[in-house]
Amino acid sequence: MTAFLQIEEARRRFGGVLALDSVSLELAAGELTALIGPNGAGKTTLFNLVAGALAPTAGRVLFQGRPVTGAAAACRQGIARTFQNVRLFGGMTVLENVLVGMGGHGFWAGALPWPAGHRAETRRRRAAYFLLERFGLDAYAERQAAGLPFGVQRVAEIARALAAGPKLLLLDEPAAGLNRTETRQLELLLRQIHREGVTLLLVEHDMPLVMSLARRVVVLDCGRIIADGTPDVVRHDSRVRAAYLGGDAHG
C-alpha cells in the first residue's frame, strides 16, 4: 500500500548550506505528528518541500502515491499549510482571506457575470463565514487582516488553510507569539481539527504543547532526522537531549 505522505531521501541545498541531508519520513493518514529541532535544523525547509514551495535538490516527496510538483498543485492534492511568520493577505478582509482558500479563481470563468458563478460565490461566502464562526472569528470577518491582533491573525491563517479542504495540514510554529490562554485555545482547536480527520504535522518549540498534543515526535538536527518515536521515547533519547533539549533549549 502507498503511504499517505512519503518523503524519500530528500535533500535540499541553498548555495553552500545543506539544509536537508537525505531525510526519509513516512506519515500515515490520521496521524498527529510534531516535528521539532533547534533553529536552523531544516524544519521549515522540509515543510516547503512537502508543500511544493521548494523542489528537493535530490530525492522526492510523494503524497498519496503521487509526486508533489508545485505549491498550487500540492494544494489541489490536499496539502495546506500555515507559515512561520503569519502571511495573511494584508489588504484583504479576514473573510476574503478565507475565501481565497475556497477556490474558484479561474480568470476567464470569473471574467463574465454568469448567474451560476454568482450562486457559487454565495455558497462559498456561507461556508467561509461558518468556518470563521467555528473559530470564533466572525466578529473580525469584515476587518482588514493587516493590523489585527497577532493571536487573531494566527487563527485566521489556520482557518484560511482549512478553507482549502486539506487532508494534510502543515503548521509551522503555530503557538509562537501566543500567550498561555491563546496557546490553550489553539491546542483545543488543533485537537478538534484532527478529530475531523485532518492529518496534522506541526513544527513547534513549545514543549508542553508538543508533549500533550502529539502522538509521534520527529526530531531534526542539522538537516538529519536523529530521533522518531512517541513523546516519551524521544524525551529520554540521549542524542535528542544533547542536540536540543540539553543544549540550546527553546521551551
Add this chain to the structure above:
Amino acid sequence: MTPPRAPSWWRIYRGPLVLLAVVLVAPWLPWGRFGYLVPLLQLAGIYTLLATSLTLLLGMAGQISLGHAGFFAVGAYTAGVAATVWHWPSGVAALAAVLAAGLVALLCGGMVLRLRGHLLALATLCLGVILYELILKSSLTGGAAGLYDLPEWRVPGRLGAGPAGGFYLVWGAAWLALAWLAHLSASPAGRALRAVRDDEAAAAALGVDVFVLKLKAFVASAMLAGVAGVLYAFVHSPSYLGPEEFGLTTSVLLVMMAVLGGLNSPWGGLVGALAVMALREGITLVADQCGFSGAARIEQLVYGLILILLLTRAPQGLVPLWRRVCCRAGDS
C-alpha cells in the same frame, strides 16, 4: 451578523449604470463656447481605457508595467498598417490589432513576469522602448512620418455626423472595460489577483497558479490597451497616425493616472485619467484668462507640482479621498 451573500448585482453595477447615463448625455449638454472640450473628453475616454488596463494589472494583480504605451502602439499600428498598407477591412484590422497586443503580451509576459519589483519595472520599460523604436524605425509603419488617411469609424446613422459620432464609440468601449473590471474585482478571480499582489507564496499555497494568473492579467491588460490603440487610430485621429503619442512619456503618464485615481478601486483609472486631463486643460485655460503667453512653458511645471502634491497628500489616490470627504460630510 448574518452569513454574507455574494455582492448583489445592484451593488456591483450601480456605478457602471450611472456612468452609462453620464456618457449618453455628455455630448448633448449645452457646451457653448466650451464645445472644444467634447473631442478632448473623447481623448480622455481613450486614456481612461488605458489607465483602467493598468488598474487591472498594477492595482489588482500588483504587477507594474512601465511600457504600456507599447501595447497601445501595437494596437494602433497593427490596425493602421492592416487597414492602409494591407487594405484589410477595418473590422478585421481592429480584431487583428487587439489580438496582436495580446500576443505580444503573452510572449513578453512569459519572460518578464518572472521578475519582481524594480526588475519588472525595468524590463517592462525596456519592452515599451523596444516597441517604440521598432515602430519608429520600421518602413511598414511609415516611421517618424506616420500613416495617413486611416478608415474613420463613427456611430452609424444620423448620430454619426454629430459630436457623439466618435464619442459614443470611445466611451462605449471605456464603459465596457470599467463595468467588466467592477465585475472582476468582486469575483473570486479578482480576489485571487489581489492575493497574488499581497503575497505570492501564500496565494500559491492556497491553490492559485500565480504565474499563469499574472500572465492572464498581463494579456487582458495589454488587450485593453490594444483596444485603446484601435480607437485612437480609427476614431480619434484617423487622418494621421504618428509615433509621438506612444513613447515613454505616455507610459509614465498612464501609471500616474492609475496611481492618482487609486489602485484599490475599479474606478481609479477613470478618475485618474479625467483628473490629469482636467488639470492639463485647467492650467492652459487659467493661463489664457490671465493673458499669460508662456503657458506652454510653465504648464509642465505646474502640472508636475500639483501631481506631486496630490500623491503626497493622498497616496491612496483620489477615489478613497473622495470617499473620505463624503463620509465626513455625511457625519456632520
